[in-house]
Amino acid sequence: xxxxxxxxxxPLAAVGATGCEADAQTPTTTDSPAAxxxxxxxxxxxxxxxxxxxxxxxxxxxxxIPGTDVFVPFDRIRDERERLPxxxxxxxxxxxxxxRMSSDAARxxxxxxxxxxxxxxxxxxAWEASGRSVEHDAGG
Numbered sequence: 001x002x003x004x005x006x007x008x009x010x011p012l013a014a015v016g017a018t019g020c021e022a023d024a025q026t027p028t029t030t031d032s033p034a035a036x037x038x039x040x041x042x043x044x045x046x047x048x049x050x051x052x053x054x055x056x057x058x059x060x061x062x063x064x065i066p067g068t069d070v071f072v073p074f075d076r077i078r079d080e081r082e083r084l085p086x087x088x089x090x091x092x093x094x095x096x097x098x099x100r101m102s103s104d105a106a107r108x109x110x111x112x113x114x115x116x117x118x119x120x121x122x123x124x125x126a127w128e129a130s131g132r133s134v135e136h137d138a139g140g
Contacts, residue, residue: 035094035106037121040130046118047093053085057105058096058124063136065095065120065127074101077108088113095120095127 038046047054047067056064059073072080074096085092092114096102102119109117120127124134 034103034110035117035119038093038118039121040127040132043093043095043118043120043127044132046091049091052091052093054093054095055084055105056096057094057101059101062097063124063134065124066133066135072105074105074108077105078112081112084109084114089116090114091116091118093118093120096123098125099123 046052047065053070054065054068056068056071057074057077059075061071064071070083072083077084092109094102094105094109094117096105099119099122102123106117106119122129128134
């Protein structure tokens with residue numbers, strides 16, 4: 001098999017091998033090592049579920065997606081772990097403004113033992129670009 005063929009085959013195999021068993025129908029885009037990346041429509045559907053904890057990790061606070069459960073800055077997750085679910089199997093949906101901070105947060109959560117993390121691909125920027133609103137208040 002040529003090198004080019006390997007590059008095309010391996011990412012497809014990796015995407016098919018990841019994800020949450022209980023939520024196999026949720027459309028994903030690509031997967032990072034720490035979290036499944038969801039487009040805004042799938043993320044919106046996900047955070048409506050009562051069993052999901054939606055976490056805004058953007059710092060400084062610049063607003064939030066309606067339905068957010070908690071604001072924990074991405075660089076304070078270890079220090080403020082008590083604000084997150086004690087059960088590390090709980091589905092946690094993280095987001096930030098553009099995606100960089102939520103990616104860091106997802107890696108930190110994985111390092112803390114959380115096994116069911118999804119991330120909003122493109123963050124609040126993608127959320128708003130998809131026609132959805134972000135609430136702006138006194139913050140966090």
